[in-house]
Amino acid sequence: MARTVIPFGPQHPVLPEPLQLKLVMEDDKVIEALPAIGYVHRGLEKLAELKDFNQMIYVVERVCGICSFMHSMAYVRGIESIMGIQIPDRAEYLRVIWAEIGRLQSHFLWLGLLADAFGFESLFMETWKYREKILDLMEMTTGNRVIVSANKVGGVAHDFTDEHVKAILLAVSDLEKEMHQVETVFVQNYTVKQRTIGVGVLTRSEAIEYSVLGPIARASGIKMDLRETGYSAYKYLNFETIVEKEGDCYARTVVRIREIYQSLDLIRQAVEKLPTGDIIVPVKGFPKGEVISRLEQPRGEAIYYISANGTKNLQRLKIRTPTFGNIPALLKMLPGSNLQDVPVLVLTIDPCISCTER
Amino acid sequence: MAKMSELIARNFFGKKPTRLFPAAPERIAFDRSRGRIVFNEKTCILCSICARRCPANALTVDRATGKWELDAFRCIICGECVAACPKKSITMSNERRHGSETKVVETFMMEPPKPPVPKKPIPVKPVEALDISTEK
Numbered sequence: 001m002a003r004t005v006i007p008f009g010p011q012h013p014v015l016p017e018p019l020q021l022k023l024v025m026e027d028d029k030v031i032e033a034l035p036a037i038g039y040v041h042r043g044l045e046k047l048a049e050l051k052d053f054n055q056m057i058y059v060v061e062r063v064c065g066i067c068s069f070m071h072s073m074a075y076v077r078g079i080e081s082i083m084g085i086q087i088p089d090r091a092e093y094l095r096v097i098w099a100e101i102g103r104l105q106s107h108f109l110w111l112g113l114l115a116d117a118f119g120f121e122s123l124f125m126e127t128w129k130y131r132e133k134i135l136d137l138m139e140m141t142t143g144n145r146v147i148v149s150a151n152k153v154g155g156v157a158h159d160f161t162d163e164h165v166k167a168i169l170l171a172v173s174d175l176e177k178e179m180h181q182v183e184t185v186f187v188q189n190y191t192v193k194q195r196t197i198g199v200g201v202l203t204r205s206e207a208i209e210y211s212v213l214g215p216i217a218r219a220s221g222i223k224m225d226l227r228e229t230g231y232s233a234y235k236y237l238n239f240e241t242i243v244e245k246e247g248d249c250y251a252r253t254v255v256r257i258r259e260i261y262q263s264l265d266l267i268r269q270a271v272e273k274l275p276t277g278d279i280i281v282p283v284k285g286f287p288k289g290e291v292i293s294r295l296e297q298p299r300g301e302a303i304y305y306i307s308a309n310g311t312k313n314l315q316r317l318k319i320r321t322p323t324f325g326n327i328p329a330l331l332k333m334l335p336g337s338n339l340q341d342v343p344v345l346v347l348t349i350d351p352c353i354s355c356t357e358r
Numbered sequence: 359m360a361k362m363s364e365l366i367a368r369n370f371f372g373k374k375p376t377r378l379f380p381a382a383p384e385r386i387a388f389d390r391s392r393g394r395i396v397f398n399e400k401t402c403i404l405c406s407i408c409a410r411r412c413p414a415n416a417l418t419v420d421r422a423t424g425k426w427e428l429d430a431f432r433c434i435i436c437g438e439c440v441a442a443c444p445k446k447s448i449t450m451s452n453e454r455r456h457g458s459e460t461k462v463v464e465t466f467m468m469e470p471p472k473p474p475v476p477k478k479p480i481p482v483k484p485v486e487a488l489d490i491s492t493e494k
Contacts, residue, residue: 055413058436126365129375143392149436157437158390185362
C-alpha cells in the first residue's frame with residue numbers, strides 16, 4: 001500500500017496551538033508521526049538578561065496563558081531561595097489557593113477541548129460555562145482573569161477580604177455540585193466511552209521509559225505528584241495523589257476529573273486554615289547564585305533553572321515545561337491509531353506549544 | 359445520555375449565561391479589576407520611577423520638557439507603576455479601555471522642575487592656605 005503524508009496543524013480546528021504533526025498514513029492508519037515545532041518561539045528566556053529580575057515576573061507569566069500563575073510562582077520561589085527570603089505563611093497559603101484555582105481552570109478548559117475534539121459541542125459549552133465562574137474568582141481576587149500578576153518577590157501583591165473568602169467557598173460548593181452532573185456525562189456516556197476507552201494506551205513500563213509527566217504519568221499508574229514533596233503551603237494540607245492504571249484516554253480523563261475534585265478540596269482546606277498576618281516582606285539587594293525550582297503544574301512538572309550574578313539582570317533563565325517532556329510519549333501513542341483518533345490523542349497530553357517554545 | 363439531555367433542557371429553559379453585547383450592557387467590573395491607569399498631573403513630581411519600573415516600557419517621562427506619556431497599546435496593566443508612585447499620582451481604575459483602531463497615547467504636559475541652583479564655591483581664605491614654599 002502506498003503511503004501518504006498528511007500535515008496535521010499548525011492551524012487545525014481542534015488545536016488552539018500551533019503544533020504540526022506530519023502523519024505518515026497507510027490507508028487510515030498512522031504509521032509514523034513527525035513533529036514540527038517552532039511556530040511561536042518568542043525568546044522570552046533571553047529577556048531575562050535585559051529586564052530587571054522583578055520585571056521578569058511579568059514576562060514569565062506570559063510563557064503560558066493557562067498556567068500563568070504557576071509559572072510566576074516557580075520563578076519567584078527560585079529567586080526567593082537564592083536570596084534566602086522567608087515569606088509570610090499567609091502569602092504561602094494565598095499562592096496555593098491561586099495555584100489551585102489556576103489548576104481548576106486549566107482542567108475545565110481541557111475537558112471542554114476534549115469534548116470538542118470528539119465533536120460533543122454541547123458538552124464543550126457546558127464545561128466552559130463553569131470555567132467562567134473560576135475566572136471570575138480570579139478577577140475578583142487579583143484584578144485579572146488569566147494573567148493575574150499577583151506574585152512578587154517576597155510575597156504576594158493582593159490579599160483576600162472576608163467577602164472574597166465567602167465568594168470562594170460559595171463558588172467551590174456550587175462547582176462541586178455542577179461538576180457531578182458533567183462528570184457523569186464524561187464517565188458514563190456511551191459516545192465518550194467509545195472514543196476514549198482503549199485509545200492510545202501507554203503502559204506503566206512505557207510511561208517510565210518515555211519519562212512522562214503529570215496527569216499522563218498518573219493515568220499510567222505512576223504515583224508522581226510534586227505537590228507531595230510539600231513545597232509552599234502544600235505541607236499543611238491533606239491530599240492523596242490520584243492514580244489510574246489503564247493508561248488510555250479514558251484514564252487520563254478520569255485522572256483530570258478527579259483532580260478537579262481534589263483541587264476544590266484543597267482550596268477549601270487552604271481557605272479554612274488561612275492564617276492572619278503580613279502578605280509580603282521587603283526585599284533588598286540582588287540575587288547571586290543558582291537554583292533549580294520545580295513545581296507541579298496542571299500539565300505536569302515544570303523546572304526553572306535560574307542563574308544570577310549579583311546584578312539586577314539574571315545571567316541565565318532556563319524553563320523546562322511539562323509539554324516538552326510529554327511530546328515523545330505522544331509520538332509513541334500515535335502510530336497504529338486511526339486518523340479520527342489523532343485529535344483526541346493529541347489533546348490528552350494537553351499540549352501547550354507556546355510553553356514548550358517560550 | 360439522560361444526564362446530558364437534562365443539562366440541555368436546563369440550559370434551554372433557564373437563564374442565559376451569556377449577554378448580547380453590545381446591545382446589552384457589559385458585566386459590572388469587580389472593585390479590584392485592573393481596567394486602566396489614571397494619571398493625576400497635579401501631584402506628579404516627574405521623578406520617573408514609574409518609567410523605570412514599567413516592564414513593558416509603556417511610560418516615558420521627560421524631565422527637561424515636563425512630559426509624562428503613556429502608550430496604552432504597550433501597557434500591560436500590571437499595576438507596577440501604581441505601587442511604585444511615591445506621590446500616588448497614578449491610580450488604577452476598574453473601567454476598561456475598549457478596543458481602538460488608532461494608537462492611544464496619553465500625553466500630559468507639566469511645568470518642568472527647575473534645575474537645582476548650583477552651590478556657591480566656599481571661598482578659601484589665603485591665610486588658612488598651607489604655604490609649602492616656606493616649609494623646611
